[in-house]
Amino acid sequence: MWDLCTNALDTARLRGAAYGDVRVMHLRQRDLTTKNGRVGTLSQCESIGLGIRVLADGAWGFASTDRLTREGVAVCAAQAVSLAKASALAKRSEVVMAPEKAYVDSWQSPFRKDPFEIPLETQLELLLAADAEMRRVKGVTLTETDMQFRKIDSWFASSIGSRIHQRKVISGCGIAATSFQHEEIQKRSYPNSFGGQHSLQGYELVESLDLMRNAPVIAEEAAALHSAPQCPERVATLILGGSQLGLQIHESIGHPIELDRVLGQEANFAGTSFLTLDQLNHLKYASSIVNVVADARLDHGQGLGTFAYDDEGVPAQCTDIIKDGKFRGYLSNRETAHLVGLDRSSGTMRTESWNRLPIIRMTNVSLLPGTWDYGDLIADTHDGILMETNRSWSIDDRRYQFQFSTEIGWEIKGGKKVRMLKNPSYSGITTEFWNSCDAICKFDHWTLWGTPNCGKGQPMQTMGTGHGASPTRFRNVHIGTAFSNQ
Amino acid sequence: MKPAAKTKKASTGARTEAAELLHERELRRIVGTVLRLAKSTGAEETEVHVDEVADALTRFANNAIHQNVAEHGLTVSIRTVVDGRTARATTNRIDEDSFRAAIEASLSLARSQPKDTRLLPMPGRQRYRAVKRFIKQTAALNAEERARAVRRACDLAVKKGQVAAGIYSNGQSQSTLGNSRGLFAAYRETHSEFSITAQEDSAASWAKANSADVRAFDPQKLAARACEKAHLAVNARELPPGRYTVVLEPAAVLDLVGFLFYDFAATALEDKRSCLNERMGKQLFGQNISISDDVYHPLQQGAPFDGEGMPRQRVLLVDRGVPKNLVYSRAAAKAAHKQPTGHGFALPNEYGEAPMNLVFAGGDSSIEKMVASTERGLLVTRLWYIREVDPYEKVMTGMTRDGLFLVDNGRVSSAVRNFRFNQSIIEMLKNVELLGPAVRATGEEAFEMVAPAMKVRDFQFSEVTKF
Numbered sequence: 008m009w010d011l012c013t014n015a016l017d018t019a020r021l022r023g024a025a026y027g028d029v030r031v032m033h034l035r036q037r038d039l040t041t042k043n044g045r046v047g048t049l050s051q052c053e054s055i056g057l058g059i060r061v062l063a064d065g066a067w068g069f070a071s072t073d074r075l076t077r078e079g080v081a082v083c084a085a086q087a088v089s090l091a092k093a094s095a096l097a098k099r100s101e102v103v104m105a106p107e108k109a110y111v112d113s114w115q116s117p118f119r120k121d122p123f124e125i126p127l128e129t130q131l132e133l134l135l136a137a138d139a140e141m142r143r144v145k146g147v148t149l150t151e152t153d154m155q156f157r158k159i160d161s162w163f164a165s166s167i168g169s170r171i172h173q174r175k176v177i178s179g180c181g182i183a184a185t186s187f188q189h190e191e192i193q194k195r196s197y198p199n200s201f202g203g204q205h206s207l208q209g210y211e212l213v214e215s216l217d218l219m220r221n222a223p224v225i226a227e228e229a230a231a232l233h234s235a236p237q238c239p240e241r242v243a244t245l246i247l248g249g250s251q252l253g254l255q256i257h258e259s260i261g262h263p264i265e266l267d268r269v270l271g272q273e274a275n276f277a278g279t280s281f282l283t284l285d286q287l288n289h290l291k292y293a294s295s296i297v298n299v300v301a302d303a304r305l306d307h308g309q310g311l312g313t314f315a316y317d318d319e320g321v322p323a324q325c326t327d328i329i330k331d332g333k334f335r336g337y338l339s340n341r342e343t344a345h346l347v348g349l350d351r352s353s354g355t356m357r358t359e360s361w362n363r364l365p366i367i368r369m370t371n372v373s374l375l376p377g378t379w380d381y382g383d384l385i386a387d388t389h390d391g392i393l394m395e396t397n398r399s400w401s402i403d404d405r406r407y408q409f410q411f412s413t414e415i416g417w418e419i420k421g422g423k424k425v426r427m428l429k430n431p432s433y434s435g436i437t438t439e440f441w442n443s444c445d446a447i448c449k450f451d452h453w454t455l456w457g458t459p460n461c462g463k464g465q466p467m468q469t470m471g472t473g474h475g476a477s478p479t480r481f482r483n484v485h486i487g488t489a490f491s492n493q
Numbered sequence: 494m495k496p497a498a499k500t501k502k503a504s505t506g507a508r509t510e511a512a513e514l515l516h517e518r519e520l521r522r523i524v525g526t527v528l529r530l531a532k533s534t535g536a537e538e539t540e541v542h543v544d545e546v547a548d549a550l551t552r553f554a555n556n557a558i559h560q561n562v563a564e565h566g567l568t569v570s571i572r573t574v575v576d577g578r579t580a581r582a583t584t585n586r587i588d589e590d591s592f593r594a595a596i597e598a599s600l601s602l603a604r605s606q607p608k609d610t611r612l613l614p615m616p617g618r619q620r621y622r623a624v625k626r627f628i629k630q631t632a633a634l635n636a637e638e639r640a641r642a643v644r645r646a647c648d649l650a651v652k653k654g655q656v657a658a659g660i661y662s663n664g665q666s667q668s669t670l671g672n673s674r675g676l677f678a679a680y681r682e683t684h685s686e687f688s689i690t691a692q693e694d695s696a697a698s699w700a701k702a703n704s705a706d707v708r709a710f711d712p713q714k715l716a717a718r719a720c721e722k723a724h725l726a727v728n729a730r731e732l733p734p735g736r737y738t739v740v741l742e743p744a745a746v747l748d749l750v751g752f753l754f755y756d757f758a759a760t761a762l763e764d765k766r767s768c769l770n771e772r773m774g775k776q777l778f779g780q781n782i783s784i785s786d787d788v789y790h791p792l793q794q795g796a797p798f799d800g801e802g803m804p805r806q807r808v809l810l811v812d813r814g815v816p817k818n819l820v821y822s823r824a825a826a827k828a829a830h831k832q833p834t835g836h837g838f839a840l841p842n843e844y845g846e847a848p849m850n851l852v853f854a855g856g857d858s859s860i861e862k863m864v865a866s867t868e869r870g871l872l873v874t875r876l877w878y879i880r881e882v883d884p885y886e887k888v889m890t891g892m893t894r895d896g897l898f899l900v901d902n903g904r905v906s907s908a909v910r911n912f913r914f915n916q917s918i919i920e921m922l923k924n925v926e927l928l929g930p931a932v933r934a935t936g937e938e939a940f941e942m943v944a945p946a947m948k949v950r951d952f953q954f955s956e957v958t959k960f
Binding site: 051149151400 | 548557558561562564581586595601636656659660662688689692764766841883890915937953956
C-alpha cells in the first residue's frame with residue numbers, strides 16, 4: 008500500500024502540488040438483522056480504494072479511485088491537482104496550515120474477539136433467541152434485532168513524511184420491540200435506539216450486553232406504554248438517562264464546537280453555530296459542575312471517536328471544551344487552528360471512507376462524571392421526570408433551540424420512581440439548558456455511548472462519534488412540548 | 494478493466510473531466526463472469542448488481558471554493574441462493590479471484606441461517622419501459638466550468654455585501670442487474686445540482702435545483718434569488734408561537750411529506766408500523782390531495798426496475814384524499830395475494846419495498862396568489878432537521894430555516910424569527926387550501942419528489958428560536 012501512496016504523492020508533487028496527503032482504506036462490514044423471528048438482512052461488503060487531497064495554487068483538490076494500479080493512482084493524483092487549480096479560480100485567500108510533525112507508526116484498536124471470526128450461526132442464534140424472547144410478550148407486534156461489525160485498515164501518507172497504518176474493529180448491536188394498539192405505536196429499544204450500542208470493540212461488546220435478560224423487559228415496557236399516562240406539559244425537573252444525554256451532548260455541544268461550522272464552511276447544509284469566535288473563553292456555557300472534553304485517546308475509552316491519529320496525520324488529543332462551565336475550546340484542523348490562536352490542530356479530521364474528503368468531526372465528546380450515586384440522585388428529586396432512550400431529536404441550524412423525545416419516561420415523586428409516562432419530550436435553548444444542570448452521576452454510572460450515524464458534509468459522510476455520559480439532572484426544563492395541542 | 498480518466502485533459506491545467514462509465518457490454522461481461530463462477534461454486538441461483546458512479550462536487554463558502562472533490566467507484570454485489578437460503582456479499586474489486594471470494598462469502602452467509610420459507614425463486618426475463626435520463630452536457634461539465642459559475646455567484650453576493658456558501662455538482666451513474674434465470678436490466682443517468690445559501694448579517698436565505706440535465710437550471714438565477722431573499726430576511730422580528738396559515742414553498746412541502754413514503758409499503762402495514770394501518774380506503778386527507786408513485790414522470794429520476802429487477806409500475810397511492818393502494822415487493826405481493834408493483838429493495842432485507850418516486854397532483858395557484866389571498870400568515874422557504882415524533886399520527890418536528898416571512902393583508906411585510914413546529918402530516922394534508930403546480934422539488938431532508946407549493950391553515954408552531 009505504501010507504494011501506491013508514494014506514487015500518488017509523487018505524481019501530485021510533479022503536477023504542482025505544494026502539499027498532499029493520501030489514504031488507502033480497506034473497509035470490511037458485516038450486517039445481520041432479524042425481524043419477527045426471521046432473518047432480515049444478511050450481508051457482507053468489502054471496499055478498497057485511495058483518496059488524495061492536495062494543495063495547489065493555494066487551494067484544495069481531492070480525488071479518489073478504486074483503480075489501484077500505478078496508472079490509476081497517477082490519474083487520480085493528477086485529477087486532484089487539476090481540481091485544486093480549478094478551486095484557485097474562485098479563492099479569496101491562501102490556505103495556511105498549522106505545523107505538524109511527521110509520524111511513522113502502526114496502531115491497532117484493542118479487541119478480545121474478532122467479530123469476523125465468530126461463527127455466523129452463533130451470531131444469528133443469539134439474535135433469533137432475543138427476538139423470540141420479545142415476541143413472547145403479549146401486545147408486541149414487531150420485533151427487531153441487529154448486529155453490525157466493521158474492520159477498517161487505513162494507510163495514511165503525507166508529503167511531510169508521515170506513514171501511519173491504523174486498524175480499527177467496530178461492533179454494534181441492539182434489539183427493539185414495537186407495539187401497535189388502539190391507534191398508537193409504542194417502541195422500546197435496548198441498549199439504545201437506532202441500532203443499539205456501538206463501540207471500538209470486538210464481539211465482547213455483544214457478549215457484554217446480556218440481550219436475553221433485557222429482551223423481555225423492553226418488550227413488556229413497549230406493551231405497557233399504551234396504558235401509561237401521557238407526559239404532561241409543564242416546566243419541571245428533568246433527569247436524563249445516559250444514552251439520551253449522549254445525544255443531547257452530540258447535538259448541543261458536539262456540533263456547535265466544530266470550527267468549520269463556526270467559520271461558515273457548512274452554512275449551506277449542516278448549518279453554522281452560535282459559538283462565534285468571540286465566545287471562546289468568555290461564554291458561560293453551562294453550570295460550574297459541567298466539564299466536557301473532546302478526547303480521541305484510548306485512555307478515554309473505546310469509543311467510535313477513538314483513534315491514534317486523525318485522517319490528517321495529527322495524533323489523538325484531549326481538548327477541554329467546557330471547563331467548570333466556561334467555554335474553552337473548539338474542534339479544529341490544521342487549516343483552522345490558527346484562527347482561534349492555536350499553534351496546532353486539535354486532531355479531529357476524519358473521513359468515512361477512501362472516497363471522501365476528511366472534514367472536522369467530533370471524536371469522543373463527553374460529559375465528565377460527577378459525584379452523585381444514581382440512587383441518591385433519584386432520592387434527592389422531590390418532583391421530576393426521568394427520560395430514557397431517544398425517540399426523536401431536532402435542533403436548529405445554529406444549535407440554539409432543541410427538542411427531544413424519548414421512548415419512555417418515569418414520574419419521580421418524593422424521591423421515588425412512581426409511574427411510567429408515555430410520549431415524553433423536552434425542549435429548550437442550549438446554554439439555558441446546560442446552565443440548569445445541578446447534578447451529574449459518578450463514573451460507576453458513566454458509559455461511552457456510540458452514535459454511529461452522524462451525517463455531515465457534501466457529498467454526505469456518515470461518521471461514528473462517542474459520547475461519555477451518566478444520568479444527569481436539569482432544573483426548570485420545558486417538558487411535554489412535542490405533544491401539546493396534538 | 495476500468496477506463497482511465499481522460500489524462501490528456503487532466504494534465505493540462507485546471508480542466509478536468511469525469512471518468513467515463515463502462516460500456517454495457519463490459520457490464521454484461523462482469524455479470525456473465527459472476528454467474529458462471531457462482532454456478533461452478535454450487536449456488537442454485539445467483540443475482541448480480543453492478544453499480545458505477547463518477548461524480549464531482551465543487552463546494553464553496555465565504556465566497557470562495559473551499560472543497561473540490563471527484564470520485565469514481567464501481568461495486569459488484571452478489572446474492573446467491575442455496576437450499577432455500579439467501580445472502581449478499583459485495584466487493585469493489587473486479588478480478589475473478591475477488592468475484593470468487595464474494596460468491597463464497599455470500600454462500601457462507603446463506604448457509605449459516607435457517608431456511609426461509611418465504612423466499613421466492615428469482616424472477617426471469619422482464620420487459621422495461623425505456624427512460625432517457627443520460628444527458629451528455631451534464632456528464633461533460635468540468636471543474637473549470639463549475640468554478641467559473643461559482644465565482645459568478647460569489648461575486649454577486651460580494652457585490653450585495655453578502656456571504657455565499659453552496660455546491661455545484663454533476664455526475665453520472667449506472668446500475669445493472671442480472672440473474673441466473675436470464676433477467677438483465679441496465680440503466681444509466683446523469684445528475685447535476687446547484688445550491689446556494691446567501692447570508693446577510695444574521696439573516697440567510699437559500700435556493701436549490703437539481704436535474705438530470707444541467708441546462709434545466711441557471712446557477713446565476715438561483716444565486717440572485719437567494720441573495721434577494723437574504724436581504725428581505727434581515728431584521729427578523731419575533732412572533733409568538735401558535736397556529737398560523739402558512740404558504741409552504743415546494744422544498745418545505747417536500748421535506749415534510751417526504752416522510753410519508755415508507756407508510757405506503759405493504760411490508761410496513763404488515764409490520765404495523767405504518768400510519769395507514771386501519772386507515773386504507775378512508776377519507777384521510779383533503780379531497781384535493783392525490784399522490785402517485787411514478788418513476789416515468791418527466792420530472793423524476795431513477796431506474797425503471799426495482800432491487801430484484803421487476804419493472805416499476807405507476808401506482809395511484811392516494812386518490813382525492815383516500816389512501817387506495819400500496820406498493821409491493823414480490824414477497825409482500827405473494828403474502829397479500831397481490832401483484833408485485835416493482836418497488837422491492839434488493840434482497841435480503843427486512844423492509845420490503847417503498848415508493849421512491851412520489852408525485853403529488855398540483856393545482857393552478859402560485860406562491861404569489863397564495864400570499865395575496867392570505868390575510869395573516871407565514872411564507873416558509875425551507876424546513877430543517879425534521880424528525881418523527883409520533884409515527885401513527887405522523888407528527889413531525891423541525892425548524893424553519895433560511896427565510897421565514899410574515900404575510901399581512903396579502904403582502905410579505907417582514908422577516909420573522911425561526912419557529913419550531915410540531916405538526917401532524919395527516920392533519921396538514923386535511924388543511925390544504927391552495928396548491929401550486931407540481932414541480933421537481935428538492936430539499937435536504939427527503940429525496941426529490943414532484944410536489945407543489947401549498948397554502949395550509951392552522952399549521953402548528955410550538956416554540957421560537959433566537960434568530
